[in-house]
Amino acid sequence: MTQPLDINAVSAHYGTTKVLEDLSLSVQAGELVSLLGASGCGKTTTLRLIAGFLAPTSGSISLGGRDLTRLPTHKRDIGLVFQNYALFPHLSVLDNVAFGLKQRGIGADERRKRAMAMLERVGLAPLAERAPGALSGGQKQRVALARALVIEPPLLMFDEPLSNLDAKLRVDMRVEIRQLQRANGTTSVYVTHDQEEAFSISDRVAIMNAGRLMQFDRPEVLYRRPANTFVARFVGFENIIPLKVVARDGDIVVAETAGMRLRLPQSLFGQIPDTFLLATRPDGLVVSTDPAAEGLSAQLGLRTYLGRAYQYQCETPAGHLIANGSLTTPLEAGTNVKLVPMPEQCTILAAEDAR
Amino acid sequence: MSDRPHPVLIGIAALVYLFLMLPLVIVVGAALSDTTYLTFPPQGLSLRWFQNIFEISAFRRTIVTSLQIALLGTLIALLIGIPAAYALNRFRIELPKWLGTLFVLPILVPEIVFGFALLKSLTVGTGAPIFLSLLIGHTLIVLPYVVRVISASLASFDFSIEEAAISLGSAPVKTFFTIVLPNVRAGVIAAFILAFITSLNDVSVSLFLTGPGISTLPIQILAHVEQFFDPTVASVSVLLMFLTVAVMAIVERTLGLTFLAK
Ligand SMILES: Nc1ncnc2c1ncn2[C@@H]1O[C@H](COP(=O)(O)OP(=O)(O)O)[C@@H](O)[C@H]1O
Numbered sequence: 001m002t003q004p005l006d007i008n009a010v011s012a013h014y015g016t017t018k019v020l021e022d023l024s025l026s027v028q029a030g031e032l033v034s035l036l037g038a039s040g041c042g043k044t045t046t047l048r049l050i051a052g053f054l055a056p057t058s059g060s061i062s063l064g065g066r067d068l069t070r071l072p073t074h075k076r077d078i079g080l081v082f083q084n085y086a087l088f089p090h091l092s093v094l095d096n097v098a099f100g101l102k103q104r105g106i107g108a109d110e111r112r113k114r115a116m117a118m119l120e121r122v123g124l125a126p127l128a129e130r131a132p133g134a135l136s137g138g139q140k141q142r143v144a145l146a147r148a149l150v151i152e153p154p155l156l157m158f159d160e161p162l163s164n165l166d167a168k169l170r171v172d173m174r175v176e177i178r179q180l181q182r183a184n185g186t187t188s189v190y191v192t193h194d195q196e197e198a199f200s201i202s203d204r205v206a207i208m209n210a211g212r213l214m215q216f217d218r219p220e221v222l223y224r225r226p227a228n229t230f231v232a233r234f235v236g237f238e239n240i241i242p243l244k245v246v247a248r249d250g251d252i253v254v255a256e257t258a259g260m261r262l263r264l265p266q267s268l269f270g271q272i273p274d275t276f277l278l279a280t281r282p283d284g285l286v287v288s289t290d291p292a293a294e295g296l297s298a299q300l301g302l303r304t305y306l307g308r309a310y311q312y313q314c315e316t317p318a319g320h321l322i323a324n325g326s327l328t329t330p331l332e333a334g335t336n337v338k339l340v341p342m343p344e345q346c347t348i349l350a351a352e353d354a355r
Numbered sequence: 356m357s358d359r360p361h362p363v364l365i366g367i368a369a370l371v372y373l374f375l376m377l378p379l380v381i382v383v384g385a386a387l388s389d390t391t392y393l394t395f396p397p398q399g400l401s402l403r404w405f406q407n408i409f410e411i412s413a414f415r416r417t418i419v420t421s422l423q424i425a426l427l428g429t430l431i432a433l434l435i436g437i438p439a440a441y442a443l444n445r446f447r448i449e450l451p452k453w454l455g456t457l458f459v460l461p462i463l464v465p466e467i468v469f470g471f472a473l474l475k476s477l478t479v480g481t482g483a484p485i486f487l488s489l490l491i492g493h494t495l496i497v498l499p500y501v502v503r504v505i506s507a508s509l510a511s512f513d514f515s516i517e518e519a520a521i522s523l524g525s526a527p528v529k530t531f532f533t534i535v536l537p538n539v540r541a542g543v544i545a546a547f548i549l550a551f552i553t554s555l556n557d558v559s560v561s562l563f564l565t566g567p568g569i570s571t572l573p574i575q576i577l578a579h580v581e582q583f584f585d586p587t588v589a590s591v592s593v594l595l596m597f598l599t600v601a602v603m604a605i606v607e608r609t610l611g612l613t614f615l616a617k
């Protein structure tokens with residue numbers, strides 16, 4: 001039953017405003033892909049296009065090789081889980097779950113049996129006769145999940161399903177969702193604005209910005225090797241330093257900026273162009289009080305306590321940077337230090353991408 | 356601090372109730388009077404004035420006409436008003452703002468003017484039968500209430516519920532009946548009752564549209580009091596009250612139950 005989803009160069013408009021531009025995305029059969037991005041970047045719009053609530057202005061969408069673009073929603077056979085649960089208030093929990101089966105012409109006894117079995121799986125069988133209004137948020141989302149899963153759809157889609165739940169429950173529920181999805185092997189598209197959530201449950205993550213796909217890859221790759229400055233900043237590479245290559249010596253590239261010379265092994269980064277951006281997280285900059293250290297001269301500003309480290313706002317000739325320093329030697333604002341990038345914790349970005 | 360309401364509040368509430376109920380008490384009392392003139396408190400008790408309603412053929416006929424017009428007008432207004440209210444709420448963002456206002460216009464125009472305009476355009480203009488003119492007129496005056504009340508009900512309806520049903524394989528039109536309508540049931544019932552009562556009690560529009568042979572109950576009451584001062588009008592009023600309450604009860608029951616049975 002599991003099928004691949006192909007979104008092919010899709011654009012979408014609301015009236016005359018373009019909200020999605022030339023979006024292409026392929027989800028393999030059985031894969032869970034997250035759409036991740038800030039509010040308003042077009043994640044829900046993408047789901048609505050796939051579900052058929054909205055028609056693309058150009059491009060096509062296919063599921064298991066079958067073109068969906070002209071198919072009305074109720075014939076698409078897609079399981080949807082909404083942020084606000086969207087349970088039918090006038091039906092019991094059991095009837096909510098059985099609703100999709102009823103639409104498929106399945107008899108009352110069989111419906112009841114399958115709906116109960118599904119409720120069993122999400123641990124809600126004892127509440128089958130309740131009204132949805134009498135459930136907690138987590139229970140409601142479980143019913144919504146059961147309702148979408150029981151029709152055994154070739155594609156499941158989630159629109160920020162956990163954002164109305166409290167933090168602890170969110171973590172439990174996402175594990176539960178992932179386990180159910182894995183067990184059924186259902187191709188899934190999962191929308192969230194929460195990076196940790198997306199990274200933790202997805203096979204691959206599509207990072208979106210202003211209606212465009214910025215990067216689509218495995219979480220490990222996105223986390224370590226963002227492809228552009230947008231994704232880099234999004235995953236926490238807060239320091240982006242422009243550098244120029246001044247010498248190449250075999251594997252070692254010597255690059256320079258604002259009085260700092262860096263030796264970078266190409267084996268770590270791949271081919272390094274003559275001008276590029278070096279990106280690091282605050283953890284990738286060592287705060288050194290040794291004036292002879294090879295790094296960026298910096299003056300420390302505000303210090304904040306992170307629990308595992310102190311974080312410093314730093315003024316450098318290369319701009320404002322953020323570095324984490326050791327807990328054993330807190331430094332005062334105004335101290336002159338060197339910030340030394342650790343190559344293993346850096347990544348490089350194309351310079352022309354600077355925005 | 357206790358949960359019990361303050362004595363002053365209770366007093367005010369009691370006064371309000373008294374104020375609301377007093378006219379009813381007077382009307383019921385007058386209707387039961389044995390005298391040949393309208394009086395309160397009733398002198399002697401008798402049901403003869405209730406009997407009298409049915410002896411005057413004009414009352415018999417107008418009661419039937421009024422009920423027919425109110426029922427049909429309300430049903431037509433619901434048939435137009437429910438889809439209109441649905442569209443106005445469902446496509447709130449896409450639709451122009453003035454479209455919603457359009458449905459309130461009949462309330463904004465003084466009813467007398469509205470009635471006169473209908474007379475000119477319908478009865479005189481097209482020579483439409485009186486019953487039809489009355490029906491159209493009443494449909495138009497109750498439509499704004501229907502659209503308003505059902506819109507209010509739909510405003511708190513979460514349309515993603517409808518989308519959930521459609522995604523589960525229910526066709527859109529079917530979804531409207533199985534998912535949307537049951538969830539605005541209270542609004543439909545309220546709209547029905549409000550429209551029915553408004554139509555049943557209407558004077559100003561009917562005044563212009565009634566004609567030879569066909570009239571509505573309020574107009575007949577008006578005609579009656581111009582000539583007689585007997586308690587018949589009081590007993591008709593009481594009858595009207597009972598009819599209204601009966602219709603409310605029936606609507607609550609049937610509409611409520613049909614929806615529950617899905
Ligand atoms: N019905 C609509 N009419 C007009 N603009 C809309 C509508 N729905 C969403 N938008 C706009 O489209 C953009 C993308 O919205 P959406 O897909 O909901 O973003 P996300 O789900 O990523 O938060 C936003 O700028 C939003 O304001």
Ligand SMILES: [Mg+2]
Nearest residue numbers: 040043044045
């Ligand atoms: Mg959204």
